[in-house]
Amino acid sequence: MTLMRIATWNVNSLKVRLGRLEEWLGYAQPDVICLQETKLADAAFPGMDMERLGYEWAHHGSGRWNGVAILSRVGIENVRTGFDDGHDDEPSEARVITADCGGVQVTSVYVPNGRSLDDEMYRMKLDWLDRLHDFIAGSSKAGDEVAVCGDFNVAPHDIDVYSPKAFAGSTHVSDDERKRVQRLLDWGMVDAFRSRWSQEKLYSWWDYRAGNFHKGFGMRIDHILLSKPLADNVSFALIDRNARKGQLPSDHAPLFVDVEAS
């Protein structure tokens, strides 16, 4: 068994956040980190910077919007983009990438926001979460070591929202979205952060506007879902709020878990 630190961070433009990412990698020292919203085309990905920092990498992006990546210092093999389910929104959407890192199947996801309950993007979000479930169920067994990490744009329970009343009728908290996330848990995954912090109101995203971070007006929408073999061996989990402070922060904080992987 070896200790593996697995992280996820929606960086909201890797170009702008490169310095903050380098700083965070330097002190958090994750073995694997999933990134979302790189907002870069593959050709613009700063691969040499990642290699200088000691990471192999795989990126899936088409520029301007979305873009996901996996960085690993425990190897990165069998890289796959999209869901490979015959739909045609990938690669242009660039919301999912999967690789095998140190014996763990790691997927970095940037789930569609949904905009509002009456928007067609909301239906697309629900379908996307179903496709994610089908991809995971089709590419692995519950007994495998599997990690699905990223910005789910779903707060699984009311405890994950600073004010459920303020979000009533909005995306991120609807029953249909929560059921889609629950499908992944029913398949055999565990919300690793919540397994370690059962009652705490701790968030991973705060709107840039209106001083929401300083008011504590956040939501926990970034998650690391682990299959049981990994989830049973989590020794630590943390959302690093300090990375949401200071100069040029992302609107998301990074999350990491420490697991004993075989």
Add this chain to the structure above:
DNA sequence: ATGGTAGCGCTGCTA
């Protein structure tokens, strides 16, 4: 809490 900020890129979209 119905305004507000950030990023991309040059106009308004996305979040």
